[in-house]
Every structure is written in structure tokens, then in C-alpha cells.
Amino acid sequence: MALVPYNKAVNPTSRGAGHNRPPLLKQGRDGHRQFSTTADDSALVNQIMLTDKSHDHPYEVPPLAVTQILQTIEAILSRVTKPDIHDGILVPGALVPAATHAEHEKALHANLSTLHDSVDVPHSVFNAIHSASNNTNMPILLIDGKQLMCTFAQGEDANKTTMDILDIVQHYDWDEKAVLALGAFAIKDGEFWLVSQQYTTNPLARAVGQLKQLQEILERAGTILKPKFDAYNNLVGAIFKVTKTIVRLQEIHNDPHLSPEIKATAATAQIPTAVYWTIRAIVVAASQLVGITSSEPEYMTEAWELSSLAHKLENIFKHLEEILDGLYQLIQKNKEEEAFNAIARILETPHMDNSKPLRVLFYKDDQPALYDGYNKKRVDIDVLKRKVVILFITDLNVVHENENTIVQQMYLEKGHNPTRPESQYEVVWVPITDEWTEAKYQQFESLRNSMQWYTVFHPSVVSPIVVRYIRDPRKWNFAKKPLLVVMDPQGKIVHQNAVHMMCIWGSIAFPFTSQRERLLWEEETWRIELLADAIHPNLTTWITEGKYICLYGGEDIEWIRKFTKAARNVASDAGIQLEMLYVGRSKAKENVMNNIIKIIQAEKLSHTLDWNLIWFFWIRLESMWQSKGQLLSEQGKTQSRTDPLKSDPMMQGIISLLSFGSSDRGWAVISLGSAAMSKANGEHMLKSLSEFNDWKNRSSEVGFTPALNEHLEGVHKQAPHHCTSLILPATGIMPETVACAECGRVMERFSMFRCCLD
Template sequence: MYGLYGGEDIGWIRKFTMVVKTVAQAEGISLEMLYVGKSNLKENVGRNICTITVDGLSHTMQEMEFISLFWARLESMWHSKMKYCKSIENDWIVQEIDAIHEERVMEAYQNLIRLMESPHDDNMNTLRALIYAKNNKRVLVAGSTRKRVKLDVLRRKIVLLLISDLEVSEEELFGLKKIYQESHQNPTRTESQYEVVWMPVVDVRTTPWTEEKQQQFEALQGMMPWYFVYKPSMLAPQVIRYIKEVWRFNKKPVVVALDQQGKSVNKNALHMILIWGSLAFPFTRDREEALWREDSWRIELVADTLHPAIPTWIEEKKHICLYGGGDIEWIRKFTLTAKAVAEDAGIPLEMLYVGKSGPRKILRNIALEKLGSYALQDLNHINFFWTRLESMWHSKLAFNSTIESDVIMQQVLTILSFDGGEQGWAEISNGSEIVARARGETILRVLGDYDMWKEYVNQEGFTTALNDRLKYHLYEHPNLNSMIISRPIFYPTIRETVVCAECGLEMEAH
């Protein structure tokens, strides 16, 4: 009778071989044992082979190449069976191979957990455990040069691991790509001292690697200016399991931040990066919490990434109007009315369309008819505006903030509710301070009735007069349950009704 076994713990190997020999002898069984252990660290297996041989614990494969061949043959048998559509349930060979593989993965997974929780002098042990770099091969590709490089290029650097499957879209990458390229324009800045590595999660054992998937993989590589693994198989099964179970990856892209010693300091820094850009450096949870303490609901937080002129408008104390909606007739009336009121009131007004309801056609009409001050032609910037709002929501939720107690969550929810359909909406700031927001029908009616409250502009100022009139209008025309917000996937904790930040009334969520 023959028995195969493996493992890295030499203490366990001693106990196991002794117990098995004792049982075999008691039962009168002739048993020969062969050690076929495997590890990402070649020296560990070599050390075990030497100890087993010297102490006479069992037979071993004297050459590492034979052990590698053993595991390679098992993998080939698996893929051959799967190629001919053999299921695990109906094929005992596949079952045996799968059982051996699962035991090996479990052991490697436990070792990976211990390694990730241990202190290190630099980040190389962590990175080599996460990205299989046998014989120090060039397992990364530099996005800037498209040349293969070794993991050593990341030594003692803060590393952001971009983790996704192959379904990630160009829109999802836009914000991170924009921030990465801007921060690396001046590589001497402290905020530039980090690198991004894309780790595509594809379990090649269970998902056939087709030509279509290869093309999909290469297309995503072409969008990325940062490092990425040479091929998805560089991520071992235990690493994929760690990513899913410890870092909670589940289809939506995440960015795990590792410090210079390879310690995970943020399981998902993506939202803070999209919100604050390079200010998020060094991407720790503590830094994210500190940024929220320092920030407030102001136009810089909401829209400073939309247009390069916004910082200048803020500095010059201009009124900035962000508006949206899919009804071009409302947009025509609103922009013309707002411009006329601003001219009569003597206030500088800049208008920027950021609606997500059919924006391509709307943007074309705005540009052709010159309805607003500026019309963004790149839809990615508009998508990024909404993505950042969603990131604010997710980031706040991660710190257990609630709608009832957090002003920013209330404001984010209100804006997200505005553009749920064709109806228009507007938010107006005076310099940095956001001073008014309303739905399309409300803001258009109040501005249309400007002659009724313009006398208060000279007495109280435009901002105060506008706000007072909006409050009066909402008081005279209470919406109560007519203000309905859609409940997207990222609102798992939202109540059936929430208080509207626009008027203080309850909105129904559905």
C-alpha cells in the first residue's frame, strides 16, 4: 500500500508519519509513504525533504523538479477532464484531484493569513505571497512602458491593489485613472509616492480561459497607466480566497492599501481616493476619518473635479449653479430665467449641467443653443460626479454614519434623489458655500416670480432672499409624500422614509 502526503509544518510531519507507521504495523499492513509537499517558498520544501530523508521519516522526491511535475500533472488532469465537460459529481478522478487541491489550498490559505498578520521589514514578503513570482520572474507589466518588470520595483512603497474581475468598465476606471495620472505628474511630491497594481480575480481552475477572455483582459490592460499582473494565473487559489473572504471582494472593484511594510491599512481605499484624490495619501482608515472631520458640505467637496474653472469661480465668489434633468424644455426655461434674474440682481452666475438622464442629447442641445455657461462634452466627467457622490455615501456608511445624524449623508441622498427621472433640479452656491437647492418645478417657479421678491435682494442680499422665497414656496406647497426617491443597490440601510435636506419633509423610499 502506498500513501502520499504533504505539508510545510515539520512538527506535524513527524507526528503524522510516526502515527501512520504505528497504525500500519498494528494492522499488519505494508505501507510506503511518499512526501510530495508544495509551497510557494521553495526553500521550505527543500528543508523538509532534507529533514525527512535524514531522519528516515518516509520516502521523498529528491529533486524539486519531480514535485513540481507531480502537481503540474494533477493540474493537467483537471483541465483535461474539464475540457471534456466532466463534472466533479460524475467523475471520481476529478473528485480525487479536487480533494487534494482543496486540502493544499486550505493549508496555503492558513499560511497566507499568518504571513499577512505578521510584521515585516518591507513589503516584499507580502507581495510575493499575493503575486506568485517563481524564481523572481518578471510577473508585472508597467502600464507606462508596457514592459515586464519584477516585484522589486514596488519595494518599500505604498501599494494600492486594484482588485476587480474582467467586467470592470472604462467608466469605473475613469476616476482612479484621472487621479493617478494627475498625482504622478510631479513624482517628487509626497502624495505621488505610491503605486497601483491591478490584480484581476479570475479562478482559472473553474473558469475556462477562452480567447474572448484573453481579449477582454488585454483591452482592460490597455486602459491602465499603472502596473498589472502579467496574467491572472499569477494569483493562486489561496490568494483569491483571501481576497474574497478577508478583503470582502464581491464583483465591485476595491482598492486595498498596503503600507511600506506590506501591512493592509485599508481594505477599500477606493472611495476616499475618488472623493479627495491625492489628499487621501497615505490611504489609511485613520486618514479617511480625519478628512471627514475636516470637511463639510461645500462646492469643493461636491464638484471641484468637474471643471478646471471651478476653483477660480469659488475664489471670485461667483454664484455657481449645478443643474440636471432630462427635460430639454425645462432646461431652456430654467437657464434663460436664471440668467435673466442673475443679470437683474447684479450677481455673477456660472451654470454647469451635470444631469445623468439622457445627457448626450441634452449636452448637444445646451452647446448648440448656448443655454448654460458651460456644457461638459466628456460624459466621463458627469459620470464621475455621480460616482463621487456614491463614494461619499459608501465611505460614510463604512464609519457607521446614519442619515438621521449626518448632514453630508442627508445632502448626498437629496442630490441622488433629484436626478432619478426626467424632472429638473438645481443646486446653487455662493463661492464655496452651498446656499440653495430645489427641484425643477420649485426653482423655476420661484425664479419666475422674481419680481415678487426682488425688493428683498437689496435689503437682505440675493442668497438670503432666494432661500427665504424657496422656504415660503415649500411651505405654501407642501409635497409631503409626493417626493419619492429611488432606492438603488447601495442603499441597503435606508429607512422607508427619510427627511429631505431640501425642505425638511419626509420622502418615501422605494
Template sequence: MYNPAKAQQRSKSDRRMFSSSDDTAMMKQIQATHAPDGSEVDVKPIIKVIEDIFRIAAPGIDGVINGTQENADESVDKTPVEGFDGILDALAYIINKITCELSCKCSGGADAHTTTMAVFNMLPNYSWEAKVVISLAAFAVNYGNFWLVAQLCNTNPLAKSVSLLKQLPDIIEHAVSLKSRFDAIKSLIKVVLDVTKCIVEFNELPTQYISHETPPMSTAMALIPTASYWTIQSMVACASQITGLLGMSYEHLTSTTEAWELSSLAHKVGNIHGHLRSQLGICYQHIDEKRDAEMYQMLVRTFEMTYPDNSRILRALIYPKDDILPLTEGSNKKRVNIDVLRRKTVLLLISDLDMHHEEVAVLAQIHDEKEELNYEIVWLPIVDRSTPWNEENQNKFQQLQSLMPWYTVVKPSLLEPVVIRYIKEVWHFSKKLMLVALDPQGKVVCPNALHMVMIWGNFPYPFTSTREESLWKDETWRLELLVGGIDSNIPEWIREGKYICLYGGEDIEWIRKFTTKAKEVAATAGISLEMVYVGKSNAKERVKKITQTIIEEKLSSCWPNDISIWFFWTRLESMLFSKTKDGKAAENDKILAEVLTILSFNGSDLGWALISKGSAELARANGETFLKSFNEYDTWEEDARAGGFMPALGRKFEKLHTPQHCSRLILPGINGGIPEKVVCAECGRPMEKYFMYRCCND
């Protein structure tokens, strides 16, 4: 017979045990009961049924107080639990046995530890997760029986009679007083279920990537016996509280001590759950690393093999499955399959979401001019997976995607982390835009074709490194190399035999003086001179203001948009990167030396200019030298009339050259490609290398 006084005594004993139990001795006791025979139990269907019981019983005392008990027929999921019948046949006996054990021991006044150990002794041959799930199923039967009668006692005669024998009306009468106790039971059940599912989750980890002997997993395995013990003891505590309510006096019914005990136990089990989840997270990280390493090696091997077409390579990079259409077509924004790229040269446009609109505009123009060339561009956006994908990133992606006339992935998350790792480690992507060229079989034929595309447009097709080298062998330092495709007037001026002057900088006073003097010298020398302002890189707003002043004061010609100026300087940088990727030195390469010279002019605060007669006769100097040469035109006018304007100007530059100078060459950060040795454009000596960090929102 149930004795309330003995229950109170047992509760005090449990409190002492909770606070002073010897964990080491307790673990020895638990381990002594553990002798698994290797048989597997599919616990997932059982957990689903357990969750159904707790869910339907969830209104609990609140439902009694508010009269909002759910209709069980409406609440229960009537879908059969797949595979449950066979499991039930094997486990029904042991579940029923533990259900009886919980009822008898809790009614008979046994302390929680003794009852918990009795449960463990009934389950010696089961794994830890099976012990916990079977025990939870047994408790769920008791818990479900209690609330089944409580929910139906007002509507079902049988339930009413049973409730009278259990004295449930007294409990319902004092429902408000008991609310804190039932809330504590509900909270404890929740954390018990969380820990149970966590223990089961450990058992489901893929053994090919993590074994029980692997440190993250072995650490977790050491925690699971303790977690199992406190989980089952929590069930015993809940069962004791529910059983103890039957026949208890009013004083005991209204006591808050039991609610405090259950809350303390819930806190302890909650901490255990936190430790397990943390360790589970470490295990998943270990698994991800192992899986990623395996997938990465598979990707490396994929690129090392030869295929009849590029489908295998593109699927490995973009999306390997057939369940969605992974690409968006640029022209009509329709979703398409990777097969549209089969047996074509593919340029993989790789960038982050901070890609400049000028880059898109220039590449779009080149793409639109490809006519019948058998190649396609595909944008692979690289995003940082460690930061959450937010609305700002989505807007950036969609805005860039809307500007692109070529194929793009439907969303950045389609690219697997191992693909991003491969792009960064093998293709050396950091932040700067790059174009990786794949031939129709998917073989990488140029690790970055961006520079040859920027220099020559579609002419380098099929964009192989060999083609790039061949073009440089045939190339000379000429005006078309600098401005071809940027200014449609210049080819006409060349045909007309005009002198053409390109000048830059952001010193408007120098520009006024230089353009005025240049016109005077041209008139005196009897030459037809056209001047074009090419601005300065990375100074968009300042260059805009200067351009407006030049137009208003009619100082010279200007390019009509920002993109032309951006393209001019970017193209020069592309020449530098293309030339130096094989470690070439400027002193051995006329084109590279001239490119470095103009880029060093751009790094100066002063102006600069370049004059060309026809296509190949060019002379350049910094702004001070050029202006002084024109101011002193009378000293070399006779030489110009006798030997030609351009040779005479070159000789004047040589006379004005002084050893005192300070040249700066500012290059955008890239991964490799810059030679260790860069010589000064003024004196030919090696330049010192510095690092500059720049932030400019101009």
C-alpha cells in the same frame, strides 16, 4: 495433491460464508489476533514494488491471446527503490511465510475464511496497514510467479519446462474461455490495491491536526479491521483461483461461476473502498479546518505585530515562499518579487472578477497621476474556491489584468483560503471593490481608502484614516467637490463668473422643456449660463440615447464618455460612504445632507438640476420645482435683479415647497457604513428603509 472437486466444494462454502457471515463474531476473531507492539513499518517502498508487479503482469490473459506480452526488461523501472533493502531484510521472512501459506492452503482446499485468519495469526504485532501491505506483497509474489512463467514460456527454456509441470499450456490453450475469470481477478486486485493504499493513507494523516480519538478518525479506525479482513480474503480468493487453474479439467476451466464470485467480492470491496474514501474525505476536511484555523490565527497575530518594513505582512498575504515570482508588473507585464513593494505605502485593491471596467479606468488615471508619490497598488482578486476554475474565469482575470497599470498577483489561486477568510471577516469584503491602505511597515492605516481616492484622487496620500478626517474638516459644499477632475471646462467657467447648471434624469421631454426654459430665463436675467447633462446612475444605455438626442438637438453640453457619468455618481456614493462610516447624521452635516439630496434625486423617475454661481453658491431642486420656478420667472424677476439671481431662486424654491412628496434614496449594497437613520432631503423626517433586489443589464 490438488483436488478440483474439493476446490468446487470449497468455492460453494465460501459463497455461503460471503453471504451469511456474522460480522460481529468475525470482528471479534480478527481483533483477537491484533496485538501491535508499536513498531513502525515503512510500507511505501513495498507498495511501489507491488504496483510494479501488477503493472508488468497487467496484459495478463489479453497478452497471451493477442501475443502482445511486453518485454520485461523494457517495462520494469530500473531505478532502485530507495530504502527498500533494509525493509526487505526485516520482512522477507514473513512475506515468504505468507506466500507459502497462500500456496499451501489454497492448494489444500482450505476455505477462504480459515486461510484469511491464518494470515492474521501470522501478523499479530503489526499495525493494520502493515498487515494488509505485507499480505499483498505475499500475494504479489504468487501472482508474479504465475505470470512470469506464462510470459516467458514461449521464449525461455527454463520457463517452458516449469510451465509444463504446472500445466500452463492447457491454460493458454483455453485462454479465450478463461478471459472473464482473469478479468475478474484483475478487477478484484485493483480494488484491493485501492483499499490498501487508502488504509495506508489514514496512517499518514498528520496527528497534530487529527488524532485517532477524533470522531472522523475514530469512525475510520472502526472500519479498518473489516476492510483489512475483506482485503486479505480477496487476496486469498485470487490466489485460490490462480492455484485452482493448475490441473483443472476443461469443464471447470470453462465455468463462469468463479468469475461471478470474484466480481461479487470486487463489488463488496469496492463498496468498502467507497466508504473509506468518504471517511478519508471527512478527515481531510477536519484537517483542513484545523490547519486553516491555525494559519488564520497566525495571520491575525502577524497583523498585530510591528515590523521594520512591510515584507512580512505582504508575504503572509500574497505568497510566503521564494520559489516563484508572485506578482505581475502592470506596465510591462513582467513577473516580479514582493520586494519591489518594500518600504512603500501599498493600496491593496480587493475585488472579485466582476469588477467594472469604469472602476479600473478611473483608478488607472489616478494611478498614472501619482508622479513621485511613494505608493503602489496591488490587485488581489477574490474568487470562489468552491466552484471550478474555468476558461471563462481565466479570460475575465486576464482581461482585467491587461487593463491594470499596477501590480497584480500572477493568478488568483495564489491567495490562500485563510487570507481570503481574513479579508472577508476582518476587512469585511463582500463584493464591492475596496482599497486597504498599508503603511511602509505593513500596518493597516485605512480599512478602505477607495472613497477618499475617488473623492480627492492622490491628494489624500498616504491614505490614512486620519488624513481622510482632516480633509473633511477643511472641506465645504462646492462645485469642485462634485465635478473636480471630471470636466475640465467647469473650472474655467467658474473663473469667468458664469452660472453653471448640472442636470440629470432620463425623461427626455422634461429635459427639452427644462433646457429651453433655462436658456430663456438666462437671456432675460442677463446671466451667462452653461448647462451640462450628468445622466443617471445604472442606466447606461438609456443615458447614451438621451445624450445623443441632447447633442443632436443642441440642448446643452454633455460629457463625452460613459466613464465621466459613472464617476460622477460613484463619487457621490463615495462621499456618502466616507461620511457615514462613523455614523454621522445628515442633519448635522451640510455636505452629507446635500449628497443625500442629489442621490435621492437620482432615485426618482423625474429630472433634477443644480445651479451654481461661482464655486460655493449652489441651489438644487427636483425637476418639477425647477421647471415651475423658471416658468414663473416673472414672479421673482424683480427679486432676482435686486438681491441676486441665486438668492432669489432659493427663495422661490422655498415658496414652491409642499409637504406632499415621495423621495427615494437608492444605494448600492455595502457591508456596514450606512447609518441606521437617514433623513428625507425634502422634509427632514427619517426615511423608511426597504430592501431592493435589482437586475439590470442596461
């Protein structure tokens, strides 16, 4: 390697002699910036590509530590691109506001502290690049016998120098080419500013600065050359941003863990042109640095030219950044999908115990994730190990939900009998909301402190991926209506919403699995015990004593008076014992129900339920609709000949009662124990009872309720018209058609929105 003077003219046959103009960025139809595709641009792209031999690595070209080198470059450029003007003199890094200076210094030291002690760099390549980009009046460098022309970096000369540098780095990947060129520039840039910064404090720097006439250079750069220096500084910043983006795109393209679909989106076809422009800008910046640091300002490029080139690089950066942002979103989406699938696998398969699934659901920095509502302290999930766990998933309006009352009743019963097998479960409240605010956090803490069961200690223990799993329609499908998801002792989800079976059967439904729910329905028939359960303290006694039981409702007090009087008279005439119980109507207003209850009790018309039990009676009936309906829907998928929803007697009975409860008109159901029921709307039932003499003899022959059903059938046929409605909850199953409980015809379907406050 030797330095020799060089005065030879440019060879017209060399690459630089016939270069076409560089490609520009243009606006595409879709609004995105695109590299132009003119014939000249295509020719230049082809020439750029011809310089690349990165796939033909010679043995002596080792892989480059791109990230480490770029980090070092950033440390250099961040140090020298924060200058200030003081008394007309350019002072790099000095006299900035105290707060800004401290912040910059802190960030800089943090950056420097992460640098490696040593970085392997190809110094010969750096030297060759320096030589290629030097001024024509400077000597050239001989490397391995190869002469590199030193030309003033402007116009076609800048283009040729760029191609020469691409030749020098031909065996490196495209991101490495840009980093090597920028590294070579950063050395020269950093050397000058290092002396400038140490000029007033370091004797050695002062001596070097005097020989370089640094005082005059800084004075000139801070006054008459300031616009050019500012443009130079902006250009250097744009160069670094584009280089960093190219490196990030190449890293994605080279990542062996990413799918081919993601790599195909990395737009690597546009990287070579971006590298060309980056290196060309480096060549121009290097020329500008020579102009700034020498006594020959004629070598400097005009400020507007530098700004134009910086603008071009900014456009390239924005275009590549858009691609990069899209890639990161795609990568993040893939990571989330992988995490989602991992969660699904863990939650949907059995384990030795439930520890692993619970830690997937609840985790926060190895800290106890749960809160014991009874003992008011933070606890680890180990308290739930090998237990049936009920995940009570709600929003923050939980206190107003029916499900909260059901959980309270279940937990109260569990507390009264803690040792029995049916009590061996725990409840964990999991709040889910769209966006957590400070007010919502406070609301959460207030609700958490009011609960007796376990809750999450803080909403953050439930990760966004777990929340997504909980909301996913293919999984737990949480929207707004609370869920009671059941996990067995082995960590398997055995029911995605056990609230309905709990509401119907209470602790009898333990361990709250879908299989247990199916078995309970198989054991049931449409009988008064299922319908009324133990909603009245004397109900079981009445059934044991063989009494007829009549459940009735509605809001028409005149009909109630007429019906109860007629029912007592018929019971006396038929020689049967009859107990009547008023159960109101569905979705009733509390004040209306309480007024009717007071009248019934004052006039001793019948037994009544309290308001809270009236509410529970109808909620439980809706749970029957949901639970039984879900089971029948699953059966219907394998039994295509018939619709179980239309043929199942229990489902038809449930629909009839819900239809009655959807109206304010009267209605009644009469039954003897587990025998068949008689049911009808208030008008038909009152008419049939009033005509008891017409079917009295038949009653003696076949029994009271069979004879009443026969007579009701005739009344139905003779009735000129009827209007029956059925109000169903919007959640859960929703059949396409429902048959009328009175005539069997398909009912019309409407949507209803209701806001009803007492």
C-alpha cells in the same frame, strides 16, 4: 523450525469449529453501504477483535514499513496481472498492443525505480502465513513449537484459516495485518509468474518450468480454466484496492498532525471487518493459485464464487473510499483554512517592508510575478518595495468600469508630476474571474498590454487561496465591482477600497489610508467647492471673484429655458453676479445629454459641462455617498442614540443631489462660495425665482441664499404633493431607511434592475 507430516483431524473445540457466518454489507437508509449488525455478525466481529493484541507489542515486534512493503507488493501484482492468451496458452505480460504494452512497461519501471534497495520484513510471519494457507495434503510448518493447521481454504476452512492468520499477526496494527497477509501471497504469486515470464528465454526458468510441468499448466489456464483464472485475477485486484484503502485510512488515523475531529471520521471501527474479509479473500486466492499451478484442478474454487467474493470486496472498497474521499476533502479544507489564516495574518499586520505580503499575494515558481506596463517587460516584486501599492482588483470587463477611468486619471496626473510626494505610489492590476479559459487568457494579455501601470504577469501568480481571501465578505469582499486596495510601505492593508476617496479628492487623498479619508471629511463642509471641485476651468475663478454659482440639471429643455431666463432676471434685479453651469443628470443617455448641451450652447442659456465631465460629476457624487456613508455607519455603531446618516448636513446634501439626479425633471443649487446653499427641484426653484418680488426686501436684509431658502420652505409647505426618487448603486453601504430630501419623510424602498445601452 521443522517440516512434519500432518494427518490429525480438526479439533472441534478450536476457533474454526464454531465460527458464525461472516458479516455482509447492506444498504443503509441514507443510501450508503454499511456493515450489517446481526447477532451472528456481531459475534464474529467480537471474535475478530479478540485476535488483536496490537496495543500490547512485545519487544521483538518492530514497527512495520507498511508503505514500502505495499509499494513492493504493487510492483509484483502489477507485473503479473497483465497476462494474455496466445495460441491457447496463457502468457503473462506478452503480446499486448504495442502502445498499451509500452505504457504499462513505462508505469511499471517508474514504480520499480522508486522501490527501496531493501525493506525490513518479518520473514517468519510470511512463512507462518504460507503454512496456514497451504493445502491439507501439504506438510505443515512448526514455528516456535506452534503447530499451524493447513486446511483447504473453502467455507468454514477458509474462515478458520483467516482466523489463524489473524492470530499470527495479532501484535501488528490492522493495516499491517492486511499488508503482511497480502505480502505473503504476493511472494508465491510472483514466484510462479516470474518463472512463467522467463520460461521461454531463461534456461534456469525453463528447467524449473519443466519440473513444474509449466507448459501443461499454462495451456490449461489459457483454455478450460480461463474463466476461473479471470475471476482469480479480478479478485486479486479487489484485494489490493481494499488493502491500499485500509492503509490510507490507518495513516490518517495515526497522523499526529491531524485534529481529533478528523481522526474521528476515519471509521477505524470498520477496518477490522474489512481486514478480515481481505485476508479471507487472500486465503481463497492462494487456494486458487495452488489449483492453477498444480495438476489437481479439484482444489480450485468455482468462478462465480470468486466473483461473488470480489464483488463483496468491491463494495467494501467503495464504502471505505467514500469515507476516505470525505476525509481528504476535510483535510484539504483544513489545510486551505490554515493557509487562509496564514495569509490573513501576513496581510493584516505590519512588517519591516512590504516584500513578504507582496510575495504572499503574487508568487509563481520563483519567477518574476509582475509585468511593467510602461516598459513592457516582466519584473520582480522588488520594484514595489517600500512603496505605497494600490491593488486594482477587477474582472475582465475592466475597460467598461468607472474605476478604470479614475485610475487612468490618477496615473496620468502621477506621470505629469512624478517627483512630488503625492505621486509616490504604484498600481498593480489583479484580474479575478470565476474560471479561466483560453479565450479569457487571451483577453487578459490584450488588457495587460494596454495598461501603463504594473499588472500580474499571468493570472496563475495569484493562488486560489489568495483569490478566496480577496472574495471573502469578511476580508476584501470582491464580487464584481472593482476594488482599489491600498498597502502601505510596511505591507499593511490601510484601505480596503480607496476608489471613492480617490474619486473625490484625487492625489490630495495620498497616502490613501482610511485615517486620511476620515481626516479629509473632518475638514470638509457642505459647500460648492466640495460639490463641484474643479469640474469647470472657470469655477475657481468665479468663487474667488465672489460670484454666485448655480448648478442645475434635468432633461426638460423647456424648463431649462424658463429657469435660466428667470435666474438671469433675478440676478440682475438683486444686483448679484450669477454664473450658471449645466451638469445634466445621473445615469443619463449620452445622446440625450449631447442634444441638450448643443441647444444650451446654441441659445447661450448658460455654461455646460462636456458629456464625460457630466458623467464624472455624478460618479463623484456617488463616491461621496459611499465614502461619507461608510464613515457615518461606523460612527453609528458607537452612537446608538442618533442616526448620523439622517442628521449629518453633508449627507443630507448628497442625498438631495442624488435624488435630483435620479429624475429627468429640472433642479437647481445656488451658492455663494462656502456659504449655505439653496437647493430645490425645478418646479419649486422656478416658482420661487418667479416670486422674487415677494422676498426681495428679505434678500437685502439677510442675503440672497438665506432669503431664497426661507421662501423655498414656504413653497414646500404649500405644494400639494411631490414624487422624489433616489437611485443608489447596489454596492457599498445601503441604509435601511432614507429620509426624503424635500419633506423629510421616510422613503419607500424598491429594487431596480437596469440595462441601458445608447
